[in-house]
Amino acid sequence: MTISDYLSTYIRLPDSRATSVIKEEIRDELEFHQAMLEESNLRSGLPPDEAKRAAREEFGVFEQVEKKCQSVQLGERRALQRIQAVGVLVFVAGLISMAWWSSNLNRNQNAAVAKLTQTIQDLQSQIVSISDAAAPTLVGVFPKVGATEVDPSLTEIRATFSKPMLDKSWSWCETDKSFPEITGQIHYTEDLKTCILPVRLEPNTEYVLTLNSTSNQNFKDQNGQALTPVELVFKTAGSPLIRANSH
Amino acid sequence: MGKDNGPVDMVQGTLDMLILQALRNDVLHGFAIAQVINQRSSDHIKVETGSLYPALHRIERRGWITAEWGLSESNRRAKYYRITHEGKKQLKVEISRWNQMVAAISAILNPPTEEATFQKVSS
Known part of the structure; x- marks a missing residue:
């Protein structure tokens, strides 16, 4: 198996069609199968109501089959969406932590500025007090x-x-x-x-x-x-x- | 296990091979694929829709078959499947694997008799 075979087998990009289109196609295909069963039953001589009931019975639970098919067709898309969601969450978390870090830094800077200002004021008051302490000339x-x-x-x-x-x-x-x-x-x-x-x-x-x-x-x-x-x-x-x- | 006892359960892993085999020379929709498998097995193998369609979609995603919408014999809109070159290669692999498995199981179920073994050793 070549690398491209391997990639195409195990790494498949999600179907590019819209999810709603894929779901509709799955439903159409399964409904066709059910209709064909019904036709077959009619050809076998069953009355219409009985043919329809038998077709449904033979088909199985429609929603279950539909869900299985959706899982196959949309599984990768859902996985990718989960990865994207996780990525977005990580990105948002990163932004929040950066914002927090930045605000913390600002807070620290403000505290440092306030401390320096206080120090300067203290020094100024000491200078003033030294000046005050000197005798007049x-x-x-x-x-x-x-x-x-x-x-x-x-x-x-x-x-x-x-x-x-x-x-x-x-x-x-x-x-x-x-x-x-x-x-x-x-x-x-x-x-x-x-x-x-x-x-x-x-x-x-x-x-x-x-x-x-x-x-x-x-x-x-x-x-x-x-x-x-x-x-x-x-x-x-x-x-x-x-x-x-x-x- | 036979016709009198009703359809047999599908041996796990063989459905893909049967689908590819049904599509080997034909372009078919899902209902027809199920019918072909059922008829060729003389009604011994009945493919459930709950297995058939997920398998079709899975092997389509793998690139072994392609699908396109068309009109059925009863003039209904139907999804038709066609085997690809990759699908044909995969079918050969699956058949080979299956034959090996059948031979191995046959060997287990039909061991050589003691006399035959003795004769073989004596010769």
Whole structure:
């Protein structure tokens, strides 16, 4: 037996005709057989009713024969349909598991992103807390330290700090040198980073004042950390150059 | 087992051979195939429809016979079967196998007599 013989004997493709057509042909063929039996009985001299009854009896149970023939003709098709059904089930199961795996992956990714976000937030809060932990520093002052020829008509002295300061709290301190005449309410700007001292200045005068001192430390941030004392020295117009030092 | 005792049961596996033999030189529908087998066996073998048609469809699927619809002698639409080249080859195989089986069974049922055996040994 050649390979093609073997294949044609044991591996047969299902009949390409529609199932309904095959079933109809089987029924037609069996009905023909039953009719021929009946005709034969009539030719033998049986009366029509008896010929019909005898034909049916001789034929056997029609539905059983029909079912056997369908099993032969449609068996491979049914087997193939079962294989296809199993294939579809496996495919659907594969899709479901892929979807589940994908959603699980997304969930894990989301969890990882959430964890990273939390870590970043923690780090940021630590940075903020480190920043908060640092003492405030003086980042700018006007008039500048050591400035000469300062316009005596200047009405404000401004000190700007590295961070928001505690509101309504300051220590503009006098020294043994001249301290400007205070003309108004000392206050902070809205961001609490700049403190304004309203003054009236005299011409040709050297002013020396400090922001905080060893005994007065009310320039402090909102956590209560005080500014290291800073000396502010400047001279109004017409006066000799002055010296500026910070402690 | 004989005509007086009614039709004999079909020996399993021989129906395909009988169908192929009935179609060896003729194109027949199922009813005619059953009749041919019945007549040629002098009414000893009666093929049941419950066996005949599944067998016809099975060997058609195997390619040993082909089928086509036509009109019967009584002008009815009938399915006619024709043996193929493969079917003829298969028939030869089946007949050969059957003859071997018959010879083997005959040998069992008709053993040589003791005298014959003795004579055979003596000679």
